[in-house]
Amino acid sequence: MIKGLGGLGGLGDMAKMMKAAQEMQGKVAELQESFKTMNAVGEAGAGLVTATCTLEGDLKALEIDPSIFDPSQKEVVEDLILAAIKDAQKKAADRKQDEMKRLYESLGLPADMKLPI
Numbered sequence: 001m002i003k004g005l006g007g008l009g010g011l012g013d014m015a016k017m018m019k020a021a022q023e024m025q026g027k028v029a030e031l032q033e034s035f036k037t038m039n040a041v042g043e044a045g046a047g048l049v050t051a052t053c054t055l056e057g058d059l060k061a062l063e064i065d066p067s068i069f070d071p072s073q074k075e076v077v078e079d080l081i082l083a084a085i086k087d088a089q090k091k092a093a094d095r096k097q098d099e100m101k102r103l104y105e106s107l108g109l110p111a112d113m114k115l116p117i
Helices: 009-034 071-106
Strands: 039-044 049-054 059-064
Touching (some): 009 071, 049 071, 059 071
Antiparallel strands (some): 039 049
8 A cells, every 4th residue: 555645535636626627628618619609799989880799709790870871971981880890899808808707716716817728
């Protein structure tokens, strides 16, 4: 018998840690998969242009109020469209980060922990 192992206690703790790590990896993977269907909406021009994207940053919808379709305002409209898309992408990135923090905290991990998963 090898001294210091206390039977299988040390190995049992390692098995528990491995199981917890696998569960955590599964939860992270599940959350990351959900980012493909979770949306964030950005806007520009006080709502004249809205953009919707997934938390992965993929643009899904763009809505433009018809009142801004004036040929002399072409550059303004283009700027509003870009601003709305950027706003949606930033909101998506922020929400994605918040969702990951919430998961880490629920697992008893530091909210700012960066896992290689």
